[in-house]
Amino acid sequence: MKRLIFLLLVFIIGCSSITSVSEPKESIYTQSPENTIDPYQLADNLEFNEVWAYLMKGEEDRIKGDEPITDLCYFSAKVSGRGQIVGEYAPPDIKFNNKIRYHIVIAVIDNFALMHFVLNPNLPVRKNFINDICKVATKFDGVQIDFESVAASDAAWFFSFLKELRAALDKNKMLSIALPARRTRIADAYDYPSIAAIVDKVIIMAYDQHWSGSSPGPVAGLSWCKEVAEFAKSFIPKEKLIMGLPLYGRAWQDKNFNKSVHYKHVEEMIKTSNIQPHYDPENGAYFEYEEKIKVRVYFTDQRAIVDRLKLYSSMSIENVAFWRIGQGPSGMWQGISTKSL
Structure with missing residues (x-):
């Protein structure tokens, strides 16, 4: 009798083992963290010109030297108040x-008065500024x-400045420009077709969709990026x-306590x-x-x-740029390659 029970148990265990082998395995992405493979690490190779x-x-020190980049933009040369x-x-x-x-970046971020000064074709500072850029x-x-x-x-004045700079630069030097993201044509100084006709490369800063002074939101939402690229x-x-990509993020808090207060409010x-x-x-x-x-x-x-x-690859966009090295996740270069390397 004991022998019969033993054989019956062996048969049941054997059947259950066979059944478990035929069951579908759990997805690799739901395993424990140490065994998880990031599906984005397995993406098809993304190649750009x-x-x-x-x-x-x-x-x-943020650069290792093995990054698959073709162009490094060194940020940035300082411009004095005298241009x-x-x-x-x-x-x-x-x-x-x-x-x-290697490209040296000449940046003036938030000084409208300085821009008005150095771009004025009637002042000698403009020609001197262009000469300084050519020397650098x-x-x-x-x-x-x-x-x-x-x-x-x-x-x-800006457009004519770019033309004059292009003419003054050595013909073997590349002239590129960084422009703000746009989804429609507006009457400002960053008219895409006017500028693209002058320079060699145009970097679209497809970020700051939401910024420090705006309501909370992504730095570069995917649908927004598509509209900007189109x-x-x-x-x-x-x-x-x-097309430029951000590597940074932004934080917002729902309350801001940095403000002036009246004595009545203090009381x-x-x-x-x-x-x-x-x-x-x-x-x-x-x-406190x-x-x-x-x-x-x-x-x-x-x-x-x-x-x-x-997204950009699917839109037949051949060139991308990253702002900036040191801000992105480790391993971000995996799966990215360039045709020239």
Whole structure:
């Protein structure tokens, strides 16, 4: 009898083993973290003609030298209030596995008065500024203009400045420009077709869809990126167009406590919160209290990078740029290649 029970148990165990073998296995992506393979690491190879990347001066240690980039934009040459380039600039001493081109970035981000001054064709400062740019360019393969504070009223001066700069630069030096993202044509100083007709390359800064002063939202939402790319493609030749991708994120809090307060409001806060104020002769009266806030962070991970690269690739966009090296996730270069490497 015991022998019969034993044989019956063996038969049941054997059947259950056979059944378990035939059952479908769990997806690899639901396994424990140490065994998980990021599906975005397994994506098809994304190949572009050119891959540009920005490097901030002083952050040279962020580069390994094995990144699949064709062009490195060195950010940035300093422009004085007199419209002069201050300091000496040379390409960073980095050993890359492949030959790349170096571009010095001439940036004026938020100084409309300075732009109005240096772009004025009736002032000698403009010609001197162009000469300074040409001198800085001698050690680089190209120059990139990043003037983000040109008034609409100075548009004609800006376009003629770019023409004059292109004529003054060595013909073997590349002239590129970084332009803000647009989804429609507006009357400002960054008219895509006018500028694309002058320069060699146009980098569209397809980021800051939402910024520090806006409501919370993605730095570069996918559908927004598509609209920006479609608009850029309609005005910029394929060989000149470079779509920029952000590697940074932004954080928003639902309450902002940095504000001026009236004494009446202070009295109400002390009364309702039962706060005990303090006083010292040097700093005056003050008090502290705790407040709960909610913070929302939008950031760029590997998935976001791959999704945007796939989008641009599907739109037959051949060139991309990353702002900036050191801000992105580790391993972000996996699966990216260039035809020239």
